[in-house]
Amino acid sequence: MSLTASQQLFNELYAQTSADVFAKASKIKLLICDIDGVFSDGRIYLGNDGEELKAFHTKDGFGIKSLINSGVQVAVITGRNSKIVENRMESLTVQHIYQGQEDKIVAFNNLKHALSLDNENIAYIGDDSPDLPVMELVGFAVATNDAHPLVKRIADYKTTMLGGFGAVRELTDLIMLSQNKKLSHAGSSS
Numbered sequence: 780m781s782l783t784a785s786q787q788l789f790n791e792l793y794a795q796t797s798a799d800v801f802a803k804a805s806k807i808k809l810l811i812c813d814i815d816g817v818f819s820d821g822r823i824y825l826g827n828d829g830e831e832l833k834a835f836h837t838k839d840g841f842g843i844k845s846l847i848n849s850g851v852q853v854a855v856i857t858g859r860n861s862k863i864v865e866n867r868m869e870s871l872t873v874q875h876i877y878q879g880q881e882d883k884i885v886a887f888n889n890l891k892h893a894l895s896l897d898n899e900n901i902a903y904i905g906d907d908s909p910d911l912p913v914m915e916l917v918g919f920a921v922a923t924n925d926a927h928p929l930v931k932r933i934a935d936y937k938t939t940m941l942g943g944f945g946a947v948r949e950l951t952d953l954i955m956l957s958q959n960k961k962l963s964h965a966g967s968s969s
Contacts, residue, residue, distance in 0.1 A: 785956040793949055794939045803919040803935055804957035807851060808900040809890065811913065812947060814857040814864055816906035817923055820943030833863050836944055842951030843871045849960045852894065856886045858909055887913045904950055905930055906942050921950055 782790070786801050815821050818839055824832040843853055854875030855868055861878065868876050877886035891901065899918030903910065906926040914920035914933055922934035923942035931937050936953070938946040952962055 783959075785959055789953055789956045792952065796936070796953070800936050800953075801957045803899075804902070804954050806899050807902045807919055807954050807958075809852045809854060809894060809896055809902070810846060810950070810954065811854045811856055811887065811890065811901060811903045811917070813903075813905045813907075813910050814855055814861075815859065816926070816942040817904050818855075818867075818943065818947060820941065821906065821925075831861060831863065833861070833867075834943065835867050836948075838945045839943075839947035839951075840867075840871050842948035843873065845962070846951040846954060847872055849955055849958070851954060851958075854886075854890055856880050856883045856890075856913070858883070881909075883909060883913045884916075887916065902950070902954065904938075904947065 786796065789796055812818060815823070818835055819833045826832070847853055852875065853873045854877065855864070855873060856877045857864060858880055859878065864878060865876060875890055880886045891898070898916050901917045902919035902921060903913050903917045904921040904923065905914055906923045907930060908927060910930060911933065914930065919936070920934050922930045922937045923946040924938050925941045926937070938949045940946040940949045955962060
């Protein structure tokens with residue numbers, strides 16, 4: 780079986796990807812992301828006065844904006860509460876932000892029903908044990924390159940990039956190319 784031009788491009792940019800992975804990604808209408816260890820490198824910087832800092836990669840932000848502009852919805856579900864996360868996601872025009880979610884299944888079910896989607900139309904990218912319950916339900920489960928081994932074990936795809944260093948962008952490129960959407964190279968900063 781010959782590769783499509785989109786699949787060949789993704790393979791050149793990132794890694795050899797199976798037709799099955801491309802088929803799963805082609806059905807995605809909603810991408811759900813964890814934050815710590817996915818959008819960030821997982822480290823939390825705390826200042827002397829209790830302020831919390833996180834670093835976000837602009838490549839990931841650009842990928843999210845491009846994916847949303849291509850018609851795929853994006854959500855975040857995270858166990859922590861942070862004004863930084865709210866501000867960053869709002870700047871990327873992410874409309875579905877669920878913070879303080881000890882049980883991520885509750886937020887997942889709310890999203891699924893509110894958007895009238897089937898599990899096969901939802902992708903989730905995670906890096907650690909709290910992500911497993913949702914990853915086991917979605918149609919396309921993705922682990923960051925540096926995810927916990929249990930998460931990698933159940934993932935349909937493992938990114939070549941690390942969490943906080945382009946893993947989200949790699950996934951957005953995969954989804955867009957699998958849906959025969961052109962990768963954007965123009966637009967505002969992210």
